[in-house]
Amino acid sequence: MDKKAKYITTTLPYVNAEPHIGTVLEIAQADCLARYYRLMGHEVFFSTGTDEHGQKIAQKADELGQDRHEYVDEYAATFEKLREALNLSNDAFIRTTSEDHKKAAQEIWKRCEAAGDIYKKSYTGLYCVGCEVYYKQDELDENNCCLIHLKPVEEVEEENYFFRLSKYQDQLVAYLEDESRTPTAWARTWTLEFAKGGLEDVSISRHVSRMDWGVPVPGDDEHVMYVWFDALTNYISTLGWPDESPDGNFQKFWVDGDTLQLAGKDQMRFQSLIWQAMLLSAELPQTDVIQYHGFINIDGQKISKSIGNVISPYEVVEKYGTDATRYFLLRHMHPTEDSDITWAKMDEWYTANLVNGIGNLTARIMKMAQTHLTVEEIQSHIESKQVDDLFELQNDNPQSVPDLAHYTASFSTYNLQGASNNVWQLIGDLDQMIQDTEPFKLIKTDEAKAKEIIVTLVGKLQDVATRLIPLMPETAEIIYQAVRENKKPENLFGRLES
């Protein structure tokens, strides 16, 4: 099989808060795509991690009286635990405070500098001491006070490094005009309009007297990089860059492979503009595809600590299990638009589609198989199928595997909801097929015919399992095992206590 390598990343969550259900949407999507590409025979590198520098984190650690390194270690651990909770298959977990990452951030800085794209400029701004942030005039109230501390801002002059974003405007516009680069229409329109509207150079450093929790600027101990300049580099530092050796991961995945970055709608300026300009400046290939997603609302409201409506992924996993949580995120969240979630909805999705849907279907088919067929009879008809076999099956008889093309087409447009809908359509078809053919009744009058039907059903159940691999890997494996052993498994999904 000669298929292109696939590289997938998420944006890195900032470690100033526990992960919530919105944080993990993107990670679950990325994992699903990674598993899909592996299923299709691609070599895959899937990376996620944590963004750990910057003022907010330094401030938070300082407030807690905690060593900053200890603080980020603790938080990074709560994000790394997601790997187990959500059964993630990431090949790397990149932390921006790691030495290798810092070296990469300094290297890309040097390359941009060598290209003449980094310069020092004194910057006069309205600074709020309380927030430790510069504000623009229109972000202040009528008394020139910041809206949080309600104290007057100070006019402060600081010398910072700037990145020549403006220089890359035309190239960025060309990049964004290519629809394949930004498949989500609203994101493409927004970034394109923004770029056409004129790009200003951006400040990319902070003086250590104000903020020192960051990667030191090469050759200038007085400054550290502003957090996103360092953080964006993670997409290649995780691949071992600046190592560009021919057999290294950077060459294999970033240069020769297909690169896919997932990001939330708040990230458009950073991912599509600044990061792409940094790559241009450093003379590295740009990201092939950036796929943007919407946000999750909880009962119609945005996720907010002050409202107190935050749902933790760990709570969801505890109540419904890993695969069910993946299922909610992948099928019931819109792949690109905002979506809404509540505990009541999760209960409904769980019972209707997992307990009564895939769980019950597996039980009824495998009970019939276990009762009426031997392991040998199953094995003689069911080979361990891979996706290529499914394609062959479809070519022989398009009706036999309904809409497999729809399944793969959905994945090719990153529409995980569409792909899962396809699986549940197949599940529905099988329930109906059992009702229509009544093998449980036929077995008494025409055993051979009934057995044939049951074997067919088992085969189709295995097709369901195959298509479930990217979405719900544990469930897929349980079904595979049940078919292999010709044994009805324990209930896949237990009923919720009412």
Added chain:
RNA sequence: CGCGGGAUGGAGGAGUGGUACCUCGGGAGGCUCAUAACCUCCAGACUCCGGUUCGAAUCCGGAUUCCGCAACCA
């Protein structure tokens, strides 16, 4: 006219030019392999007004209305 996104049966959601689909809920029936499950049928919807078109939930214009755009927060 600040910017942007919405308005689809009782509820929540799919659906970017051709029989409106799914889940829950309501009504009637069926089946007994299955986890009080599953199947069939019924009632019930594209916010409004105009336009383009042979044909519009879908494209265009207008109206009404809801949501996001300070902070915590993806």
